[in-house]
Amino acid sequence: xxxxxxxxxxxxxxxxxxxxxxxxxxxxxxxxxxxxxxxxxxxxxxxxxxxxxxxxxxxxxxxxxxxxxxxxxxxxxxxxxxxxxxxxxxxxxxxxxxxxxxxxxxxxxxxxxxxxxxxxxxxxxxxxxxxxxxxxxxxxxxxxxxxxxxxxxxxxxxxxxxxxxxxxxxxxxxxxxxxxxxxxxxxxxxxxxxxxxxxxxxxxxxxxxxxxxxxxxxxxxxxxxxxxxxxxxxxxxxxxxxxxxxxxxxxxxxxxxxxxxxxxxxxxxxxxxxxxxxxxxxxxxxxxxxxxxxxxxxxxxxxxxxxxxxxxxxxxxxxxxxxxxxxxxxxxxxxxxxxxxxxxxxxxxxxxxxxxxxxxxxxxxxxxxxxxxxxxxxx
Amino acid sequence: xxxxxxxxxxxxxxxxxxxxxxxxxxxxxxxxxxxxxxxxxxxxxxxxxxxxxxxxxxxxxxxxxxxxxxxxxxxxxxxxxxxxxxxxxxxxxxxxxxxxxxxxxxxxxxxxxxxxxxxxxxxxxxxxxxxxxxxxxxxxxxxxxxxxxxxxxxxxxxxxxxxxxxxxxxxxxxxxxxxxxxxxxxxxxxxxxxxxxxxxxxxxxxxxxxxxxxxxxxxxxxxxxxxxxxxxxxxxxxxxxxxxxxxxxxxxxxxxxxxxxxxxxxxxxxxxxxxxxxxxxxxxxxxxxxxxxxxxxxxxxxxxxxxxxxxxxxxxxxxxxxxxxxxxxxxxxxxxxxxxxxxxxxxxxxxxxxxxxxxxxxxxxxxxxxxxxxxxxxx
Numbered sequence: 001x002x003x004x005x006x007x008x009x010x011x012x013x014x015x016x017x018x019x020x021x022x023x024x025x026x027x028x029x030x031x032x033x034x035x036x037x038x039x040x041x042x043x044x045x046x047x048x049x050x051x052x053x054x055x056x057x058x059x060x061x062x063x064x065x066x067x068x069x070x071x072x073x074x075x076x077x078x079x080x081x082x083x084x085x086x087x088x089x090x091x092x093x094x095x096x097x098x099x100x101x102x103x104x105x106x107x108x109x110x111x112x113x114x115x116x117x118x119x120x121x122x123x124x125x126x127x128x129x130x131x132x133x134x135x136x137x138x139x140x141x142x143x144x145x146x147x148x149x150x151x152x153x154x155x156x157x158x159x160x161x162x163x164x165x166x167x168x169x170x171x172x173x174x175x176x177x178x179x180x181x182x183x184x185x186x187x188x189x190x191x192x193x194x195x196x197x198x199x200x201x202x203x204x205x206x207x208x209x210x211x212x213x214x215x216x217x218x219x220x221x222x223x224x225x226x227x228x229x230x231x232x233x234x235x236x237x238x239x240x241x242x243x244x245x246x247x248x249x250x251x252x253x254x255x256x257x258x259x260x261x262x263x264x265x266x267x268x269x270x271x272x273x274x275x276x277x278x279x280x281x282x283x284x285x286x287x288x289x290x291x292x293x294x295x296x297x298x299x300x301x302x303x304x305x306x307x308x309x310x311x312x313x314x315x316x317x318x319x320x321x322x323x324x325x326x327x328x329x330x331x332x333x334x335x336x337x338x339x340x341x342x343x344x345x346x347x348x349x350x351x352x353x354x355x356x357x358x359x360x361x362x363x364x365x366x367x368x369x370x371x372x373x374x375x376x377x378x379x
Numbered sequence: 380x381x382x383x384x385x386x387x388x389x390x391x392x393x394x395x396x397x398x399x400x401x402x403x404x405x406x407x408x409x410x411x412x413x414x415x416x417x418x419x420x421x422x423x424x425x426x427x428x429x430x431x432x433x434x435x436x437x438x439x440x441x442x443x444x445x446x447x448x449x450x451x452x453x454x455x456x457x458x459x460x461x462x463x464x465x466x467x468x469x470x471x472x473x474x475x476x477x478x479x480x481x482x483x484x485x486x487x488x489x490x491x492x493x494x495x496x497x498x499x500x501x502x503x504x505x506x507x508x509x510x511x512x513x514x515x516x517x518x519x520x521x522x523x524x525x526x527x528x529x530x531x532x533x534x535x536x537x538x539x540x541x542x543x544x545x546x547x548x549x550x551x552x553x554x555x556x557x558x559x560x561x562x563x564x565x566x567x568x569x570x571x572x573x574x575x576x577x578x579x580x581x582x583x584x585x586x587x588x589x590x591x592x593x594x595x596x597x598x599x600x601x602x603x604x605x606x607x608x609x610x611x612x613x614x615x616x617x618x619x620x621x622x623x624x625x626x627x628x629x630x631x632x633x634x635x636x637x638x639x640x641x642x643x644x645x646x647x648x649x650x651x652x653x654x655x656x657x658x659x660x661x662x663x664x665x666x667x668x669x670x671x672x673x674x675x676x677x678x679x680x681x682x683x684x685x686x687x688x689x690x691x692x693x694x695x696x697x698x699x700x701x702x703x704x705x706x707x708x709x710x711x712x713x714x715x716x717x718x719x720x721x722x723x724x725x726x727x728x729x730x731x732x733x734x735x736x737x738x739x740x741x742x743x744x745x746x747x748x749x750x751x752x753x754x755x756x757x758x
Contacts (some may be wrong), residue, residue, distance in 0.1 A: 024494070025696060037597050038582070038694075059684045063727050064593040082684075083705045084488045105502030109463045115403070115502065122504040123484030123497035128563075139502075188574035195567030203417070203578070215444040218416050305461075307439045317404060317419075326462045328683070348442050 011049040027117035037068035101140035111328035114141035149324030201234030201241030213352035226251035245356035276366035282321035390428035394485035407498035416447035480519035490707035493520035538619040580613030580620030606632035624735035643686035655745035662708030
């Protein structure tokens with residue numbers, strides 16, 4: 001079943017007439033997810049409960065969209081427009097249903113939040129309301145959750161493949177890194193290898209020294225210095241992406257603090273893995289990880305300043321429960337969801353460390369798709 | 380004057396109390412434009428007409444944002460939160476003004492469209508309305524236009540620098556490309572060179588054979604074949620980005636059709652350049668370009684399936700008038716705006732060609748910052 005057919009099934013189950021995605025300048029990741037191609041110009045994807053699917057695109061992107069859909073075995077009519085007048089004429093001839101799901105989130109900042117569906121910009125929403133005054137709009141959150149949270153067998157295969165390729169590249173890092181190189185130069189070496197076979201899932205984080213203490217550090221022109229070197233990186237070959245963090249030690253012998261932190265995080269990650277299982281409240285792995293760190297005398301409340309994991313898939317922060325003590329704990333992990341397991345410790349302005357692996361939630365036991373080295377790698 | 384001070388001045392001129400940007404997963408490009416750093420987690424930027432600027436960020440991004448603002452000489456208080464409750468408490472203690480500009484677009488698909496300001500997702504908008512029921516929200520379009528459409532002397536210098544670096548890299552392409560390489564491998568070679576000093580402004584388009592006829596082709600694993608090779612690419616070192624298209628010929632001798640199209644586009648681009656001047660209706664360069672192509676007997680209506688140019692800056696499609704016969708012609712070019720000049724011809728399913736340079740609009744005469752080779756380069 002292709003994605004349009006899956007979405008159609010959810011539409012029928014939910015009793016919605018159609019799902020409308022409006023794509024513009026990469027604003028909505030559900031567009032490339034459905035089309036199989038990035039179309040930066042204005043376009044509409046109209047998935048209909050009755051199977052009459054449409055795409056409205058600019059002339060210069062129509063051919064590329066047709067080819068991409070053909071490749072995925074999707075039957076959808078692609079019509080193109082040359083100007084605003086033609087766009088409206090196509091739009092109003094196609095979009096006539098009375099109950100349309102669109103991509104906005106509900107109950108933001110609450111445990112029931114569907115922020116993962118919040119893409120349609122407000123101005124576009126106002127325009128839609130004006131164009132289709134009689135249409136009832138509902139949030140497409142259930143469709144997006146249904147399509148993207150639990151991964152199919154093919155997606156899991158794709159994930160394993162991209163994870164293996166990422167690890168092969170990560171293993172070459174000790175041969176690449178030299179004192180005097182910049183963070184950007186290391187990022188370039190990693191992403192160069194990605195780009196030949198796919199693309200970076202997100203801009204690779206390379207943090208030397210104090211930069212390793214900023215979990216979302218923007219890789220810079222700073223030269224690599226002795227001490228921790230944090231690399232957080234992901235590769236996307238087909239659809240699924242990897243998201244892996246290794247923290248290296250640059251210099252002769254890692255400091256005792258570094259080794260202690262490394263070992264504690266490595267073990268805490270292993271402890272948490274036991275709870276990446278079907279039916280488990282998503283807060284539990286994070287609680288168990290922190291309990292272990294507390295037992296080891298680590299002030300995790302001060303030092304571990306982010307969640308333990310997030311859903312992973314077509315994007316780095318994919319659709320699915322967050323694994324964090326900052327959540328209510330109401331969300332439940334499900335078999336074949338994919339999540340990261342990434343405990344970290346940060347002494348802001350000094351140094352930081354994070355170890356991150358990718359995990360498929362299992363019935364009784366998870367599948368650990370990536371494996372951070374057991375002992376710190378010295379460069 | 381830094382960007383916060385510039386924005387503050389516009390707020391005062393417009394009689395708005397504040398400008399609120401809500402950033403989340405890279406949804407709003409105005410966030411990195413203002414902060415000088417990419418902050419993927421939820422954050423608010425609050426620029427106040429009275430100069431009391433705030434940023435509310437997650438704990439793990441607060442330090443990095445503080446450092447980035449310090450570098451830019453921005454005085455703003457950065458507060459951080461650990462969970463939703465803390466976020467709301469900070470939000471309601473800071474955001475008390477009655478007249479707040481937020482990033483949504485108005486009059487979409489009309490000549491007065493401010494689609495360039497349309498970033499805030501609808502769900503976030505509904506949440507804001509609920510949180511601040513007495514606040515009057517206005518579109519931040521005038522602030523965004525004021526900050527980003529006309530480029531400062533520093534931005535122009537930055538643009539020239541990044542354009543020169545891009546051209547140096549493009550000039551090495553004939554030494555890089557070999558038959559048997561894939562499009563992705565060529566993209567990797569180009570972006571590898573970018574990543575060492577900056578980053579790609581957008582994913583490089585490498586189109587061989589029929590792929591050159593899809594103007595927004597997604598670079599693939601197809602092997603380079605004899606014939607046209609279209610490369611559309613941009614580099615961002617600091618803030619401004621380049622956006623350049625060269626079309627090469629792979630093989631011994633370019634076909635007559637290719638040379639004719641190349642020469643016609645090269646000359647049409649030169650003709651259009653005469654109208655990249657202050658006070659000119661933005662439709663005019665596009666009309667003049669097409670008039671020239673028509674004179675040469677080229678069926679531009681069928682083959683030239685996109686606009687002639689777009690504003691260029693912090694992103695590839697920046698804030699400013701489109702240069703296209705598909706627009707109403709009411710927008711006026713202004714001195715120190717930066718635009719592309721990129722005529723192209725496409726025989727869908729067969730081959731395509733585009734030549735693209737970057738231009739600073741001048742008082743009497745434009746400044747051509749990049750220079751496509753006068754004659755086709757053969758590889």
